[in-house]
Amino acid sequence: MRFPLALTSKIASHIIKHKVKRTPKFAMVLQLEPLHTCNLTCTGCGRIREYSTSLKDMMSLDDCLESARECDAPMVSICGGEPLIYPKIVELVDGLSAIDGVEVISINTNGIRLTKKLIDDLVSAGLTRINLSLNALDQELASKIAGKTYPLKHVLSMI
Numbered sequence: 758m759r760f761p762l763a764l765t766s767k768i769a770s771h772i773i774k775h776k777v778k779r780t781p782k783f784a785m786v787l788q789l790e791p792l793h794t795c796n797l798t799c800t801g802c803g804r805i806r807e808y809s810t811s812l813k814d815m816m817s818l819d820d821c822l823e824s825a826r827e828c829d830a831p832m833v834s835i836c837g838g839e840p841l842i843y844p845k846i847v848e849l850v851d852g853l854s855a856i857d858g859v860e861v862i863s864i865n866t867n868g869i870r871l872t873k874k875l876i877d878d879l880v881s882a883g884l885t886r887i888n889l890s891l892n893a894l895d896q897e898l899a900s901k902i903a904g905k906t907y908p909l910k911h912v913l914s915m916i
């Protein structure tokens with residue numbers, strides 16, 4: 758089975774709820790981007806060009822949580838630039854986990870800011886998944902792609 762039975766039944770119930778209500782379109786996953794800023798300048802990433810006018814913008818914690826409530830998706834993926842730069846990331850995960858119907862909370866990160874304590878804090882707050890983006894497993898290549906020295910050994914030690 759790809760997903761645990763409890764999660765599968767909760768997702769199925771979300772779908773059935775919207776089908777019964779005849780909701781024409783409804784979200785299954787919210788991709789929440791609390792900020793566009795990143796601590797890398799990776800080759801090939803268009804974020805710096807695409808969001809050049811809003812790199813310093815940041816959603817408030819209340820706006821993030823209201824977006825999740827309004828979306829009513831059972832899965833929330835915290836992405837964007839580098840979500841671990843968001844100053845209230847633990848509070849965000851905690852707030853998302855308190856929203857009725859949110860079953861999966863994941864973070865997409867380059868891993869540079871990960872620490873064992875932060876991982877423990879995020880898991881305690883309700884984080885269910887960490888998606889780690891690695892550009893390369895070779896130190897020299899990883900740094901070249903990242904546009905600066907990439908702490909590959911540190912990131913791998915967090916896995």
